[in-house]
Amino acid sequence: xxxxxxxxxxxxxxxxxxxxxxxxxxxxxxxxxxxxxxxxxxxxxxxxxxxxxxxxxxxxxxxxxxxxxxxxxxxxxxxxxxxxxxxxxxxxxxxxxxxxxxxxxxxxxxxxxxxxxxxxxxxxxxxxxxxxxxxxxxxxxxxxxxxxxxxxxxxxxxxxxxxxxxxxxxxxxxxxxxxxxxxxxxxxxxxxxxxxxxxxxxxxxxxxxxxxxxxxxxxxxxxxxxxxxxxxxxxxxxxxxxxxxxxxxxxxxxxxxxxxxxxxxxxxxxxxxxxxxxxxxxxxxxxxxxxxxxxxxxxxxxxxxxxxxxxxxxxxxxxxxxxxxxxxxxxxxxxxxxxxxxxxxxxxxxxxxxxxxxxxxxxxxxxxxxxxxxxxxxxxxxxxxxxxxxxxxxxxxxxxxxxxxxxxxx
Numbered sequence: 001x002x003x004x005x006x007x008x009x010x011x012x013x014x015x016x017x018x019x020x021x022x023x024x025x026x027x028x029x030x031x032x033x034x035x036x037x038x039x040x041x042x043x044x045x046x047x048x049x050x051x052x053x054x055x056x057x058x059x060x061x062x063x064x065x066x067x068x069x070x071x072x073x074x075x076x077x078x079x080x081x082x083x084x085x086x087x088x089x090x091x092x093x094x095x096x097x098x099x100x101x102x103x104x105x106x107x108x109x110x111x112x113x114x115x116x117x118x119x120x121x122x123x124x125x126x127x128x129x130x131x132x133x134x135x136x137x138x139x140x141x142x143x144x145x146x147x148x149x150x151x152x153x154x155x156x157x158x159x160x161x162x163x164x165x166x167x168x169x170x171x172x173x174x175x176x177x178x179x180x181x182x183x184x185x186x187x188x189x190x191x192x193x194x195x196x197x198x199x200x201x202x203x204x205x206x207x208x209x210x211x212x213x214x215x216x217x218x219x220x221x222x223x224x225x226x227x228x229x230x231x232x233x234x235x236x237x238x239x240x241x242x243x244x245x246x247x248x249x250x251x252x253x254x255x256x257x258x259x260x261x262x263x264x265x266x267x268x269x270x271x272x273x274x275x276x277x278x279x280x281x282x283x284x285x286x287x288x289x290x291x292x293x294x295x296x297x298x299x300x301x302x303x304x305x306x307x308x309x310x311x312x313x314x315x316x317x318x319x320x321x322x323x324x325x326x327x328x329x330x331x332x333x334x335x336x337x338x339x340x341x342x343x344x345x346x347x348x349x350x351x352x353x354x355x356x357x358x359x360x361x362x363x364x365x366x367x368x369x370x371x372x373x374x375x376x377x378x379x380x381x382x383x384x385x386x387x388x389x390x391x392x393x394x395x396x397x398x399x400x401x402x403x404x405x406x407x408x409x410x
Contacts, residue, residue: 018065202231
């Protein structure tokens with residue numbers, strides 16, 4: 001379907017006939033369609049269809065159909081329509097993004113899968129000291145082996161020059177005891193390792209597709225970002241084995257995952273240093289505040305004692321303001337007196353995580369200026385200041401994720 005070509009070159013494509021599942025407040029119904037499903041290099045799954053039926057596109061939920069090649073059944077879920085129009089007379093065409101697409105290949109008998117193969121997006125060896133690709137890591141009951149795809153060097157050179165996304169590697173996952181794998185469980189393991197790899201490499205690493213030994217596949221729309229080799233250019237790195245093993249030891253820390261995504265935004269390629277520095281400063285703020293709340297260090301005075309003292313403080317501030325001709329609304333800021341100052345919280349966090357920093361005052365000044373004024377403080381070296389923020393974010397994230405080895409960098 002040519003109207004899907006504007007999305008870019010597909011990595012996989014499937015076509016056939018099937019039905020769109022519609023869901024209204026009254027009932028459910030199906031519309032027969034010809035369709036095409038594409039998995040794109042940037043991780044997006046898109047669907048196009050042609051039909052003679054009339055329907056409200058916002059009611060679309062699923063697509064179920066038969067695939068011509070390879071012969072099988074496909075189920076596409078989580079459809080979000082982005083276009084629906086009348087084309088040549090009597091035919092409606094539409095386009096939707098999809099959450100995932102599951103392909104089941106038709107076979108008389110299907111072997112139990114001892115392994116699954118995942119397509120990895122933006123995984124390269126650029127930030128590492130050794131060019132040790134392929135490599136393997138253990139995670140739980142699994143062994144994950146990563147290797148570059150054909151044409152890897154050319155793809156990486158292009159990503160370093162023109163930031164984008166690409167499937168660069170594959171991951172073969174097997175159980176260490178040789179038992180058959182459950183693809184959904186294996187996918188959870190690859191997901192977890194991908195978070196550790198993202199932190200270690202400084203660019204967002206995800207998987208977009210897996211395939212089992214029986215030929216069944218799952219494609220998903222993976223949220224990713226353009227490739228960045230900023231950490232590699234600066235010579236900063238985490239040891240990959242230690243990053244993965246520490247992530248496993250740290251256990252479930254769901255709050256770290258959005259923080260790592262935040263870090264990816266701070267290290268992204270782009271022309272606006274000020275915007276990236278603001279992201280890095282906001283991340284430093286978020287990490288510091290979350291840690292202090294979790295450890296009971298965010299407040300100078302407990303809530304019970306504060307409720308008793310607050311009315312007296314307000315009256316005292318109003319009286320002092322009146323005596324000096326100051327607007328009495330200043331008393332409305334009394335709540336901030338209960339909280340520990342940011343500089344104190346950051347110092348405690350760095351000391352607890354054993355992160356040495358000679359730039360504490362600079363970091364506080366940077367954070368205050370960027371968060372409150374949206375700009376660097378006057379007279380500072382902007383690039384160096386940005387690097388101070390990014391390295392501190394990396395060090396804090398690594399330590400909170402259980403990483404104990406040396407963090408190479410500033």
